[in-house]
Amino acid sequence: xxxxxxxxxxxxxxxxxxxxLGFHYGVGRVxxxxxxxxxxxxxxxxxxxxxxxxxxxxxxxxxxxxxxSYDTMGEIxxxxxxxxGCRNRPxxxxxxxxxxxxxTDDLFDRLKERSVMVLNTHYGNWELTxxxxxxxxxxxYMADNMTYDDVCIVYKEFSSKFWDRFIGETRxxxxxxxxxxxxxxxxxxxxxxxxxxxxxxxxxxxxxPYGQAACEIPSFLHQPTKVMTAGAALAHKFGMAVYFMCIxxxxxxxxxxxxxxxxxxxxxxxPVEIMEEYYRRLEKAIASRPxxxxxxxxxxx
Numbered sequence: 001x002x003x004x005x006x007x008x009x010x011x012x013x014x015x016x017x018x019x020x021l022g023f024h025y026g027v028g029r030v031x032x033x034x035x036x037x038x039x040x041x042x043x044x045x046x047x048x049x050x051x052x053x054x055x056x057x058x059x060x061x062x063x064x065x066x067x068x069s070y071d072t073m074g075e076i077x078x079x080x081x082x083x084x085g086c087r088n089r090p091x092x093x094x095x096x097x098x099x100x101x102x103x104t105d106d107l108f109d110r111l112k113e114r115s116v117m118v119l120n121t122h123y124g125n126w127e128l129t130x131x132x133x134x135x136x137x138x139x140x141y142m143a144d145n146m147t148y149d150d151v152c153i154v155y156k157e158f159s160s161k162f163w164d165r166f167i168g169e170t171r172x173x174x175x176x177x178x179x180x181x182x183x184x185x186x187x188x189x190x191x192x193x194x195x196x197x198x199x200x201x202x203x204x205x206x207x208x209p210y211g212q213a214a215c216e217i218p219s220f221l222h223q224p225t226k227v228m229t230a231g232a233a234l235a236h237k238f239g240m241a242v243y244f245m246c247i248x249x250x251x252x253x254x255x256x257x258x259x260x261x262x263x264x265x266x267x268x269x270x271p272v273e274i275m276e277e278y279y280r281r282l283e284k285a286i287a288s289r290p291x292x293x294x295x296x297x298x299x300x301x
Contacts, residue, residue: 010166017085017170021096021253024078032074036067042296049295053221053286068291075252080127084170090134093174099128099247099255101135107259110241111146111198117235117242117266119205119278122294123285124247124255129153129202130171130178132247132257146200152180154187154203154231156210184211184230191234201240203231205275206282208299215272220279221286223300232274235266242266242274244281249292 035041046069050062057065079098086093110116120126133151153171158164172178182190191201205228213230220227235242242262247255262277263269286293 006162006165009162010169013166014084014087017081017087019085021078021082021098024082025075025252027081028074028076028078029071030074031077032070035073036070041070045298046295049299050290052223052300054290055222065290066295069293069295072249072291073294073296075249076125076127079125079253080170083128083131084173086131087173087176090174093131093134096253098253099132099135099257101132101257103258103260106261107243108146110261110264111150111200113198113241114265115194115197115199115201115238115240117201117203117231117240118245118259119203119231119242119262120245121206121247121282121285122204122297123206123282124249124292126204126247127171128247128255129245130181131174134174135257148175148178148180150198150200151178152182152187152190152194152199152201154182154184154201156204156207157183157185187230188234191238195238201231201234202245203234205231205278206299207297208301213271215275217272217276217279221283225279225300227275227279229271229275232266232271232278235274236269236271239265239267242269244278246281246285248285249289 036043043066046066047062050065054062082096083093107116120129130153133148155168158167168181169176172181207228209226209228211228211230213228213233214226215229216224216226218224232242234240241264243259244262246258246260248258249255260281262274266274
């Protein structure tokens, strides 16, 4: 697509993004209905994943989780669009009260000593991760030893150049000049260039492995699971502290973002040990609210 074509297409979408959050939730409900009841989008994948992950649950309960997971998809879309409409308007995000960040004292203490690797998941609304940093800079959280220059958000490039660019701009809307949105193939070079700095790395980690850095853990949701070790391996190589990030949906329009420490120094653990602990924590979160997880992706191929 040409630059003019991109500007026209993205301009229309940005105008849509600036509409109120309630409007986006309405669109999200329609989208959930279309995906679930009209298209039956990946319903077989969702039900298969659920049945294998929860062998103790009966069909009716699995169907209810499946039904609710489509509502979660709709809400993720709605909130992501709203976040894109907060371009250079952090106050709009604050007023929405979409998320609260808790338990950050230990995280910021570690950043005074070394870089931190935060392993993210597809639980809750991961599209809010770019905006969540804005909550670090307002009371009562106030990160006095971290700025946007100290943050690296890792992502996987989309096949569509239009959507790769547009979604990147949406995720970074709060800080359009943000320089730390780094494609996964480039993160090692980025880390080497910043090895003397105390950086905050945010690494999505629970996808099916798409690179060479992978291993298999004995059990995640009752199944042997191939996992990516890139984030853990990077943390191990540079001796970072490692945290598990959970974006837990409490109710529609409200998430609790927490950071739970896995280790103070990843050099003291193997990447596989780090991933095993990461997946134990993710499994516990999923068990508490199963519909909050992205069941439509082909996690076990």
